[in-house]
Amino acid sequence: MTGYALFLGCTIPARQPNYELSGRKALARLGIELVDLANMTCCAPPPVQSIDFETSLSIAAYNICLAEEADLNMITLCTGCFESLAMTNAMLKENEKLREDVNRILSKAGKEFQGSKEVKHYLQVLKDDVGVERIKQSVSKPLSNLKVASFSGCHLLRPSELLKFDDPERPRIFDDLIEALGAKSIEYRNKLKCCGGLLRGYADDLALKIAREKLVNTTKAGADCISTLCPFCFLTLDMGQLMIKSKFQEEYNMPVLHYAELLSLALGIDPKELALEFHKIRVDRVLYKIG
């Protein structure tokens, strides 16, 4: 069993128990132990970085300190959390002056960032600790014939200099992991382009236009579903379809599933155990297709 401190973040427990459930169940089946630590906070994502970068680095570093104290590497389900935490971890490990500045702030909360741990997105853990081969062997219900449009979201890949996850222009990890489930990961136009999620609430019109493009392109490419790794992308594309319907009078009915949900289904976990009712766009079409 490999253990990780789970950084759950805010959006998943606030709105997507379906993501948390599938993440916990699938990782447990694959021998990854998740440890829930007390006293974590918001990860300080882009909206907080926008208000004060130094504060956001300090908040992220504080949370990493909790994992350091528990002597565990950290795992995230949310791509937004991954970006804030992994970026901070890399910046503070590389830049001594910045580390000193942040540690001066952290000392007020009785913490000191050591730089002794890794922050990983669960996709990375699946690839590195479990491995594509073992995932293939663990699949008991292959997602044969399912055409999946993968959408990794921006903050898994970029800024690549700090996150060092996959090739930012030609990533493969996510697609390989989808294909390990027996599904087909399809190509579509502007696959790596942002979903516009961070403009929601501030410039909804623009956000919806950007999200709509993703639905148009995945529909055109014949996708059975979109697969996401981030609760913000999920909200933008799943609930976003209801907003697009009322604004543009267009209905896409494109199911959006987190990778952890597809993985759980392929591992043979009963769909009834996955709280799929939290999806705004029903996923029946996908369940039917995989039988």
Add this chain to the structure above:
Amino acid sequence: MEYKRMEKRTSLAFSNMVKSRLGGKTITSCYQCGTCASSCPVAKITDKFNPREIIKLSLLGEREEVLSGDSIWLCCSCYNCQERCPQKVEIADVIYALRNMAFEKGHIPNLYSEFASAIINDGRIAKISKFMEQKRPAIGLPPLQPTGVDALRKILSATGFDKLQKEKEEAS
């Protein structure tokens, strides 16, 4: 002549200020090629936003226009431009630096101000409702761990974040 010199001085003063901030240090490497704008999903659909233009105005010292305008808040932080800039300008981070400066001047959109208050009050930007908390055991999720609000508040007061947000709340 005197006027020109002064103008040069203000533009330098502003770009130096941006340069000295976290995230801002690469701004002066920009040579205005426009690769950022052509990689930007937002610039593609609206003429209200153009990252190359934001950098240009900042380098020209148009501080008021940049900091009090809407434009800097239209970036969705996708980092596409930053990945592709031939001059390695950290554009998305420069925009954070500009937003940080705008916050210090009290110019932040209400949405962001709500985020700031939520962090101070709950230690989270998205509130977890009682409904969701109660739903957890029924669907097989473990109880939530406590949030480290106290530690967080100490951090927010050490960086001055809470004070600035209070001033903003009082002003509005």
